[in-house]
Structures are given as C-alpha cells and as structure tokens.
Amino acid sequence: MVETTRRYVLAKRPEGKPDRDTFELEETGVSDPRHGEVLVRTLYLSVDPYMRGRMRDRESYAEPWDVGDPMQGGVVGEVVESEHERWSEGDRVVGNLYWSEYAVVDGDDLSRVDARAENVTLSSYLGVLGMPGRTAYFGTLEVAEPDPGETVVVSGAAGAVGSTVGQIAKLAGARVVGFAGSDEKVEFLEDDLGFDAGINYKTTDDYRAALDDAAPDGVDAYFDNVGGPITDAVFTRLNVDARVAICGQIALYNEEGVPTGPRKLPQLIATRAKVEGLLVRDFSPRFREATEQLHEWVANGDVEYRESVVEGFENAPDAFLGLFEGENIGKQVVKVAEPSE
Amino acid sequence: MVETTRRYVLAKRPEGKPDRDTFELEETGVSDPRHGEVLVRTLYLSVDPYMRGRMRDRESYAEPWDVGDPMQGGVVGEVVESEHERWSEGDRVVGNLYWSEYAVVDGDDLSRVDARAENVTLSSYLGVLGMPGRTAYFGTLEVAEPDPGETVVVSGAAGAVGSTVGQIAKLAGARVVGFAGSDEKVEFLEDDLGFDAGINYKTTDDYRAALDDAAPDGVDAYFDNVGGPITDAVFTRLNVDARVAICGQIALYNEEGVPTGPRKLPQLIATRAKVEGLLVRDFSPRFREATEQLHEWVANGDVEYRESVVEGFENAPDAFLGLFEGENIGKQVVKVAEPSE
Known part of the structure; x- marks a missing residue:
C-alpha cells in the first residue's frame, strides 16, 4: 500500500x-x-x-x-x-x-x-523516443526540410533535441554543423554522431567567421534551440530560401523583461527565408509514426543518443x-x- | 536629336x-x-x-x-x-x-x-500597377493569406505598398489595421481606403495598447514595411498560426552597424507563427496576372491609390x-x- x-x-x-x-x-x-x-x-x-x-x-x-x-x-x-x-x-x-x-x-x-x-x-x-525525439523528427523533416547536399546548422546541438536533429539531417543527406558548449560536446557531435563540424560557442569569439569555416556554402536550414547571439550570427549566413525552425530559445528564458539583440529581419528580405515556430504537439496525430521511425533508427544504430x-x-x-x-x-x-x- | x-x-x-x-x-x-x-x-x-x-x-x-x-x-x-x-x-x-x-x-x-x-x-x-502594387498583391495573397474575418495589420500603411495591401486584405474579407505617421495619413486610411482602424505611431506611446484597441482579437497576419518598435509590438499580439510578411524595414535602413531591439523569436514558438521574407521578383512569372487584376480593381474603383x-x-x-x-x-x-x- x-x-x-x-x-x-x-x-x-x-x-x-x-x-x-x-x-x-x-x-x-x-x-x-x-x-x-x-x-x-x-x-x-x-x-x-x-x-x-x-x-x-x-x-x-x-x-x-x-x-x-x-x-x-x-x-x-x-x-x-x-x-x-x-x-x-x-x-x-x-x-x-x-x-x-x-x-x-x-x-x-x-x-x-x-x-x-x-x-x-x-x-x-x-x-530520443519521447517528446524531444519527436520534436527533432517533425522539426527537421517538416520545418527545416533539408535536401541532400544542403547545410543544416543546429544550436544546442548536444542536447536531447539537437543531437537527434543533426543525425536525422545526416540521414537526409545534409552537411550538419552544430553549436555546443564544451569541447567534450563538440567531440561527441563529430566523433560519435557524425556531425560534419562542431563549434564550441564558449571558446569561439566570432561566430560568423566560425560559420564561414564550418559552413562555407552558407546555411540552408537552421534548427534553433538556443536563440541569442548564435542565432544572430546564423541569420547573417542564411542562404536564399533558407528555413529556420525556432524550437527553443534557452539563452533567453531566464531574462526578465524584454532582452534585446540585433534586429535580423532585413536579412529575411534578402534571403526570403522562412522562420517558423515549432511546437511538437501540433503534430500529435503523427506521433505514432515518429516514435516508430525513431525506434527503428535507434534499434539499428542509425540514430544514437x-x-x-x-x-x-x-x-x-x-x-x-x-x-x-x-x-x-x-x-x-x-x-x-x-x-x- | x-x-x-x-x-x-x-x-x-x-x-x-x-x-x-x-x-x-x-x-x-x-x-x-x-x-x-x-x-x-x-x-x-x-x-x-x-x-x-x-x-x-x-x-x-x-x-x-x-x-x-x-x-x-x-x-x-x-x-x-x-x-x-x-x-x-x-x-x-x-x-x-x-x-x-x-x-x-x-x-x-x-x-x-x-x-x-x-x-x-x-x-x-x-x-499601384507597378512594382509596389505587385508586391502588395503577392505579399498579401501568397504570404499574409488573410481569411475572411481575420485581422491583418500593415505597417507603413499609407505608403505605396501598404495602402494597396490593406485594400486587398479588405477585399479578402479581413479586418485591417494600419500604422502610419500622421493624422492625415490615418484619415486617408480610414476615410478613403476603408481600413477598419489606423494608428498614428508618431503620437501613440504604447503600441501594444493601441493594438489591443484596434485589433482586439489579436493579429492573424502582419505585413511589415517598416520594422523596429512597431514590429516588436505586433509580434507580441500575433495569434496562433499567424503569418508575417517581411517586405521592408525602412525604420532600419539608415542605421549603421547592427541596430538592436527586443528579441521576439520566443513569441514564434508560442504562436507557431511563420515569418517570411518577401521579394516581389520571386513572383515574376505571375506579374501579368497581378497587373491585370490590379488594373481591373483600379479601373472599377475597388482599389484606390x-x-x-x-x-x-x-x-x-x-x-x-x-x-x-x-x-x-x-x-x-x-x-x-x-x-x-
């Protein structure tokens, strides 16, 4: 009892x-x-x-x-x-x-x-088989929509959502670059998950220059878990017709009032990029599909966590x-x- | 000669x-x-x-x-x-x-x-029959996509693009609110063009409160010609599944360096709003359609300029x-x- x-x-x-x-x-x-x-x-x-x-x-x-x-x-x-x-x-x-x-x-x-x-x-x-995995699944496939050969950037890349996003984007044939907060995380991305490049945002001064190295062809899709200065930098490197999935803004969650930062909307005119908020529950009719697919990927080793x-x-x-x-x-x-x- | x-x-x-x-x-x-x-x-x-x-x-x-x-x-x-x-x-x-x-x-x-x-x-x-009119036509119908009964907000509403946007949105059955920079312009919007409400941003302190009055059901679509504080305020009033067309950011064009302002991306998660850059030349295969439709509207008085x-x-x-x-x-x-x- x-x-x-x-x-x-x-x-x-x-x-x-x-x-x-x-x-x-x-x-x-x-x-x-x-x-x-x-x-x-x-x-x-x-x-x-x-x-x-x-x-x-x-x-x-x-x-x-x-x-x-x-x-x-x-x-x-x-x-x-x-x-x-x-x-x-x-x-x-x-x-x-x-x-x-x-x-x-x-x-x-x-x-x-x-x-x-x-x-x-x-x-x-x-x-990976729960809410974060489903968020990664729908956000990547339905909002970021990477094509083979495109470049996808993920912020919060070593987190539950980001690490799965990057691997799904790799499965879709994209080049994947992740921002993470330690050398250990960057090694995890590059060595364990197969990301093409990781950027340690805590030891990198110039995010734009780092992007120019890691994503020399620009950014076709950006999956944002973090917001703030990383996102400001990625916006400047968006390609024409880029897609941006706003999934999280953890860098801002503890800010009181209204945090300020560079205004990046003019960049959207130049690129006609589409920025879209992502909430996984909007995809709830398809949760079973996502969980089954993720289960298969995890079981056969295509997606690690x-x-x-x-x-x-x-x-x-x-x-x-x-x-x-x-x-x-x-x-x-x-x-x-x-x-x- | x-x-x-x-x-x-x-x-x-x-x-x-x-x-x-x-x-x-x-x-x-x-x-x-x-x-x-x-x-x-x-x-x-x-x-x-x-x-x-x-x-x-x-x-x-x-x-x-x-x-x-x-x-x-x-x-x-x-x-x-x-x-x-x-x-x-x-x-x-x-x-x-x-x-x-x-x-x-x-x-x-x-x-x-x-x-x-x-x-x-x-x-x-x-x-109205040229580039600004076509920008209004495609931006309203293909990006902002107002449904009957929805609320559309336009910044730079008394300008060449904005004044046409508002009238096309009215023809689509929307409630239309415009931001403009003088009482004369607001009268033009309300009295001549049939906007439901105009807001003089130069004499209004609190844009959010003004929006609560003029758009009490929130904002379903926002056509932005201006950027800056007006856009910051409109973002806070976006409804779920709102569409934002970024057409111009004239408030920022003369800023050197990187102007700063409130970070509004968290609002996109809450609303799953879609923010999209608009460049009319992407629609060039359909310019004839736009010009013909605008010509008809202008000739029969549905769209004034x-x-x-x-x-x-x-x-x-x-x-x-x-x-x-x-x-x-x-x-x-x-x-x-x-x-x-």
Missing part, C-alpha cells in the same frame, strides 16, 4: 534564473485509484527547458503553474495498481505526470514503453537547473527508482 | 541618412540607339526605399551601386526613337531605367503602358530623401516631363 508520496511544487516564481528556492519538496497523500485510474511508481523523470516558461505568470502554449502547484513532467514509470482495463501491475508506461515518486492518473493518458529492442532503454522514452542521469528523486531541481548551465550531454533525466524485476 | 542628358550618379556611399551630397547631377552623352535599342524620354521617375540598400557596399538581393554609377529606377517614359520592332515613336513604356531625362535601353526590357481606363494614369504604372508628386527632374534626390521622413502619402514619384500630345 502506497499512502504518501514526495513531490515537488512551485514554491515561488523565479526572477531571472531559478534556484533551489524555486522548488519545495512536500509529502502528500496518495488516494486509491478510482475506475479508469492507475497508480504509477516513477522510475525516470524528465526535466526540460520549456518548464521555465510554465513558471511565469503569463499565458503561453503551456499553461502557467500557480505557486503551490505540483510540477509536471514526463515520467517513465511502473504500474503499481490499476483500475483501468488496459493496464496491469508491472506494466511499464510513459506519460506527462508529476515531479513525484508516485502518482494516480487517468490510464488513458499513458502509453506503453517497450524497451526490449537493442539500444532502447526505459529512459529513452523521455528522450546519450543521456545525462542524475540519481535520486530529491535531486530533480538540480537536474533542471543544470540545463541552463549546459551541464547535460544529450537528454537530462532523473533516475528515481529501479524497475522491479 | 537628343545628344546629351542629365542624370544622377551615386556621389558617395551615405553613412546613416543619405543627403543631397549622396547624389551628383551630371551631363552625359546619349548615343544613337543600335539594333534592338530604344531611346526613351523620362516622364515619371520612381523613388523607392529599397534603393537605400543599393548604396551599401554589400551584396544583397539588388546589386550594390558603385560610386559614380548612375542611379537606376522605375521610369514611365515615351519612345523618342526606336530600333526595336516592337516600339515606335510616341509609345508609352515602363521599365527599370535610370535617374535620367533620357536613356537608351534594350527594347526587350520595356513594357507597354495603357492609361486609357478610368482611374488609370501614366504614373500609376510606377505605383494616391500619389505624391515632386515636380522637376533635378528634385529626384529630395523625393527620395523624403521617403525616410514619411513625407509621402501613397506612391512617391518625380514628374520629369509632360507627355507629348
């Missing part, structure tokens, strides 16, 4: 960078699942940059959290108790649950996790805060519990 | 705002037209904001002028002498010629002007410089000579 769980709630809205005081750990009761509900034990918890947006008191694509609300997030878990016909004790599931060790949720909101194939792990359903794992539920805030310091290579997850045998 | 002509050349590259010293008036010889060529007498000369870009020493969509090069521009003129089978003395033509009183040009580069229909004038082939006419060839630089002061309502042209009877 599970009677209580630990969970994190939003303790206060951050101004600028969130910190440990943004979160509060509390103990709360767990009710018995009612008809249609399932009690899930968290195995892995996902922390993602977009969650910063939900901490603001402002309507956006994801509903803002109120102070005191439990933090939500992607969870891979195990069914402990089921009152839903589809699920049985021991089933492995993935869903958008809570930063908690246990949760009672509607069984209709869960999907099955199948980690039997080679290279496929439970936690990969929070990364890495994960940064923080151990221990209580460390979830640190895992989240590390995203803004660029601490993770690949998907950042929190390991909360061992699966049962 | 025409033996010489006056013409303007680029005297020096402007830093910041161009001024009279940017231009030099010179007298130059006029050769006899060779086979296939035509001698044209300029009646009306067009001055357009994009010409500022050609004064820079930087490759862009229009080739930069060298210092000493003759200024080019749209001209409505009259054939004086023809060695081209299609043209005869007295024909009225339009083409991309020079800031000059006479020019010898390839007859293949000219189009015929037909100013017999009601409301259609010779000079309108430089405005106004022109600001500066008299006298020597005043062409002032007409051009006035564009950046917002002096013109509708298309700015220079009247160089009376047509012959």
Whole structure:
C-alpha cells in the first residue's frame, strides 16, 4: 500500500534564473485509484527547458503553474495498481505526470514503453523516443526540410533535441554543423554522431567567421534551440530560401523583461527565408509514426543518443537547473527508482 | 536629336541618412540607339526605399551601386526613337531605367503602358500597377493569406505598398489595421481606403495598447514595411498560426552597424507563427496576372491609390530623401516631363 508520496511544487516564481528556492519538496497523500485510474511508481523523470516558461505568470502554449502547484513532467514509470482495463501491475508506461515518486492518473493518458529492442532503454522514452525525439523528427523533416547536399546548422546541438536533429539531417543527406558548449560536446557531435563540424560557442569569439569555416556554402536550414547571439550570427549566413525552425530559445528564458539583440529581419528580405515556430504537439496525430521511425533508427544504430542521469528523486531541481548551465550531454533525466524485476 | 542628358550618379556611399551630397547631377552623352535599342524620354521617375540598400557596399538581393554609377529606377517614359520592332515613336513604356531625362535601353526590357481606363494614369504604372502594387498583391495573397474575418495589420500603411495591401486584405474579407505617421495619413486610411482602424505611431506611446484597441482579437497576419518598435509590438499580439510578411524595414535602413531591439523569436514558438521574407521578383512569372487584376480593381474603383508628386527632374534626390521622413502619402514619384500630345 502506497499512502504518501514526495513531490515537488512551485514554491515561488523565479526572477531571472531559478534556484533551489524555486522548488519545495512536500509529502502528500496518495488516494486509491478510482475506475479508469492507475497508480504509477516513477522510475525516470524528465526535466526540460520549456518548464521555465510554465513558471511565469503569463499565458503561453503551456499553461502557467500557480505557486503551490505540483510540477509536471514526463515520467517513465511502473504500474503499481490499476483500475483501468488496459493496464496491469508491472506494466511499464510513459506519460506527462508529476515531479513525484508516485502518482494516480487517468490510464488513458499513458502509453506503453517497450524497451526490449537493442539500444532502447526505459529512459529513452523521455528522450530520443519521447517528446524531444519527436520534436527533432517533425522539426527537421517538416520545418527545416533539408535536401541532400544542403547545410543544416543546429544550436544546442548536444542536447536531447539537437543531437537527434543533426543525425536525422545526416540521414537526409545534409552537411550538419552544430553549436555546443564544451569541447567534450563538440567531440561527441563529430566523433560519435557524425556531425560534419562542431563549434564550441564558449571558446569561439566570432561566430560568423566560425560559420564561414564550418559552413562555407552558407546555411540552408537552421534548427534553433538556443536563440541569442548564435542565432544572430546564423541569420547573417542564411542562404536564399533558407528555413529556420525556432524550437527553443534557452539563452533567453531566464531574462526578465524584454532582452534585446540585433534586429535580423532585413536579412529575411534578402534571403526570403522562412522562420517558423515549432511546437511538437501540433503534430500529435503523427506521433505514432515518429516514435516508430525513431525506434527503428535507434534499434539499428542509425540514430544514437546519450543521456545525462542524475540519481535520486530529491535531486530533480538540480537536474533542471543544470540545463541552463549546459551541464547535460544529450537528454537530462532523473533516475528515481529501479524497475522491479 | 537628343545628344546629351542629365542624370544622377551615386556621389558617395551615405553613412546613416543619405543627403543631397549622396547624389551628383551630371551631363552625359546619349548615343544613337543600335539594333534592338530604344531611346526613351523620362516622364515619371520612381523613388523607392529599397534603393537605400543599393548604396551599401554589400551584396544583397539588388546589386550594390558603385560610386559614380548612375542611379537606376522605375521610369514611365515615351519612345523618342526606336530600333526595336516592337516600339515606335510616341509609345508609352515602363521599365527599370535610370535617374535620367533620357536613356537608351534594350527594347526587350520595356513594357507597354495603357492609361486609357478610368482611374488609370501614366504614373500609376510606377505605383499601384507597378512594382509596389505587385508586391502588395503577392505579399498579401501568397504570404499574409488573410481569411475572411481575420485581422491583418500593415505597417507603413499609407505608403505605396501598404495602402494597396490593406485594400486587398479588405477585399479578402479581413479586418485591417494600419500604422502610419500622421493624422492625415490615418484619415486617408480610414476615410478613403476603408481600413477598419489606423494608428498614428508618431503620437501613440504604447503600441501594444493601441493594438489591443484596434485589433482586439489579436493579429492573424502582419505585413511589415517598416520594422523596429512597431514590429516588436505586433509580434507580441500575433495569434496562433499567424503569418508575417517581411517586405521592408525602412525604420532600419539608415542605421549603421547592427541596430538592436527586443528579441521576439520566443513569441514564434508560442504562436507557431511563420515569418517570411518577401521579394516581389520571386513572383515574376505571375506579374501579368497581378497587373491585370490590379488594373481591373483600379479601373472599377475597388482599389484606390494616391500619389505624391515632386515636380522637376533635378528634385529626384529630395523625393527620395523624403521617403525616410514619411513625407509621402501613397506612391512617391518625380514628374520629369509632360507627355507629348
């Protein structure tokens, strides 16, 4: 019998960078699942940059959290108790649950996790086979749309989304250049993932010159996870009819007020480039297609992935805060519990 | 016999705002037209904001002028002498010629002007029936794509392009809001052109609040001729799936270096808006369609236009410089000579 769980709630809205005081750990009761509900034990918890947006008191694509609300997030878990016909004790599931060790949720909101194939792990359903992987899949194929021989630039290239974007673009026959924040990440891109070039933005002064070296034919597609000065530089190197997918702007998320930077719209006239915001849920009717394709690529080794794992539920805030310091290579997850045998 | 002509050349590259010293008036010889060529007498000369870009020493969509090069521009003129089978003395033509009183040009580069229909004038082939009108036509119908009941915002709304954009959007059934730089212009939009609302950006402090009044349902399409703070404000009011056509950024053209402003890309994620650069020549295979449709709208009064006419060839630089002061309502042209009877 599970009677209580630990969970994190939003303790206060951050101004600028969130910190440990943004979160509060509390103990709360767990009710018995009612008809249609399932009690899930968290195995892995996902922390993602977009969650910063939900901490603001402002309507956006994801509903803002109120102070005191439990933090939500992607969870891979195990069914402990089921009152839903589809699920049985021991089933492995993935869903958008809570930063908690246990949760009672509607069984209709869960999907099955199948980690039997080679290279496929439970936690990969929070990364390459989950929301970040699907974001990369649709953003690359439907917005950036690289043709063979074109040059694709990815910012945040060593992250969960960016690392997958680059590999899908390589599969499409493009030359791929990634911006990342350490030499280790650049090696990961070039040596493990097959990127044509990586640029360490923390040790590079002149992003435009670096692009001229790494992308001498200009930029045909840009997948932006970061925003800010990297994006300013890439805009100056766009080719005619370039496509820009705005997926994330993590460099700006902790800025208060309205951050300023170079105005780049005149560049769009010269290039007739198309800049488009990307939100993966717009593609939800095609999620099954994406997950199946990604599963095949991962299982046969065409798409590789890495994960940064923080151990221990209580460390979830640190895992989240590390995203803004660029601490993770690949998907950042929190390991909360061992699966049962 | 025409033996010489006056013409303007680029005297020096402007830093910041161009001024009279940017231009030099010179007298130059006029050769006899060779086979296939035509001698044209300029009646009306067009001055357009994009010409500022050609004064820079930087490759862009229009080739930069060298210092000493003759200024080019749209001209409505009259054939004086023809060695081209299609043209005869007295024909009225339009083409991309020079800031000059006479020019010898390839007859293949000219189009015929037909100013017999009601409301259609010779000079309108430089405005509503010329490049600005076609820009408005394709930018509105192919990029902004307003549906009935949607809200379209236009910046530079009283200019040659903007005033036509708004009327085409009205014909498409949209609610139309225009930003313009004087009360006279706002009256022109609201009273003469049928815009639903005009905003005088020079007397309005808070563009967002003004938009909330004038576009209470948000902005579904934005046709941008101006850039800068107006565009920043409109971006904050974009609806989901909004379309933005970047046609001009006149507020930035005289800025040296890289002007800065609020970073608005996060707004694109929230709205999945699409921002696209617009260059009318990409639609050149469909120019005939556009001109015919615009001619019909103008002749039957569905689309109205106004022109600001500066008299006298020597005043062409002032007409051009006035564009950046917002002096013109509708298309700015220079009247160089009376047509012959």
